[in-house]
Amino acid sequence: MSETNNNINGVESGERVIEESNGSLNLDGGFVVPGMNAFGLSFRDYEKESERKASVEDFYRTNHINQTYNFAKKKKEEYGKLNRMEMSIWECCELLNEFIDESDPDLDEPQIEHLLQTAEAIRRDYPDEDWLHLTALIHGKVLLHPSFGGEPQWCVVGDTFPLGCAFDPSIVHHQYFEENPDDRNPAYRTRIGIYSDGCGLDNVTMSWGHDEYMYLVMKENKTTLPPEAHFIVRFHSFYAMHRAGAYKYLMNEEIRRCSSGSMCSTNMICIAKAR
Numbered sequence: 683m684s685e686t687n688n689n690i691n692g693v694e695s696g697e698r699v700i701e702e703s704n705g706s707l708n709l710d711g712g713f714v715v716p717g718m719n720a721f722g723l724s725f726r727d728y729e730k731e732s733e734r735k736a737s738v739e740d741f742y743r744t745n746h747i748n749q750t751y752n753f754a755k756k757k758k759e760e761y762g763k764l765n766r767m768e769m770s771i772w773e774c775c776e777l778l779n780e781f782i783d784e785s786d787p788d789l790d791e792p793q794i795e796h797l798l799q800t801a802e803a804i805r806r807d808y809p810d811e812d813w814l815h816l817t818a819l820i821h822g823k824v825l826l827h828p829s830f831g832g833e834p835q836w837c838v839v840g841d842t843f844p845l846g847c848a849f850d851p852s853i854v855h856h857q858y859f860e861e862n863p864d865d866r867n868p869a870y871r872t873r874i875g876i877y878s879d880g881c882g883l884d885n886v887t888m889s890w891g892h893d894e895y896m897y898l899v900m901k902e903n904k905t906t907l908p909p910e911a912h913f914i915v916r917f918h919s920f921y922a923m924h925r926a927g928a929y930k931y932l933m934n935e936e937i938r939r940c941s942s943g944s945m946c947s948t949n950m951i952c953i954a955k956a957r
C-alpha cells in the first residue's frame with residue numbers, strides 16, 4: 683500500500699490517495715475506486731503500449747485544445763433545444779453499432795456491445811436496482827451519428843473536465859492544455875476561476891460531450907429516473923474526480939451525499955459504467 687498527495691496547480695488539495703495492493707484506490711474523502719471494472723479488466727491505461735496509444739494521444743490533443751468554456755456553453759445551448767431527432771431508447775442503442783470510441787486505448791468493440799455488457803454487469807451486481815440497469819444502458823454517443831449532428835469524436839467521447847477554472851494536472855494528457863486559449867485567460871486559469879468554493883457541480887460547465895448531452899435529454903424529457911441516475915449519466919466520464927478526487931472544492935451536495943454513503947456507491951457505479 684502506498685500513499686500520494688494530489689496537487690492542483692501547485693495548491694494542495696489535501697486529499698490522500700492510498701493505493702491498495704489489489705490495485706484499488708482509496709481516497710480519504712470516502713471514495714473507493716476499484717482496480718478492476720465490472721468485467722474484471724483494469725480501467726483505461728494510457729501509459730500501456732498498445733496499437734492505439736498514439737491515436738488516443740492525438741485524440742486528447744485535439745480535445746484539450748478545442749474544449750473551451752465558450753465552446754461548451756454554445757454546444758449546450760444548441761443541443762439543449764433537442765430538435766434533432768425523436769426515437770426510442772433501443773433505436774438509439776442500435777445507432778451506436780457502427781461506432782468505436784477513439785479515446786479508449788483498450789476497447790475496440792462497437793459501442794452497442796459495450797453498453798449492453800455494462801448494463802448486464804450492473805444487473806449482475808445490483809439485481810434489485812432496475813433504475814440502475816437502465817442508467818447503465820443509456821448513452822449519448824449518438825452525437826457521432828449524422829442524425830444527431832455527426833459531431834467529431836473529440837467533442838463526444840473521452841474524459842470530461844470543468845471549464846472556466848484551472849485544468850487539474852490529473853487530467854489525462856494534461857500537457858496539451860497549454861494550447862487551449864482558456865489556459866491563457868486570467869479569468870479561467872486560477873484554481874477557482876469563475877466559480878466559488880462549494881458552488882456545486884450543477885453550476886459548473888463541463889467539457890462538452892455525450893455525458894452532458896444525455897443528461898439534457900433526460901432532464902428535458904422529464905425522466906422518472908432518480909437524482910443518482912442524473913449524476914451518473916452527467917459525470918461518468920469525469921475521471922479526474924473519480925480517480926484522483928480532483929475538483930472536490932467545487933462540490934457541495936455531492937459531498938454530503940457521499941458522507942452518507944449513497945454517493946460512494948454512485949461514484950463506483952460511474953466508474954463501472956466507464957464510458
Ligand SMILES: [Fe+2]
Binds near residue numbers: 822892918919956
Ligand atoms: Fe459514456
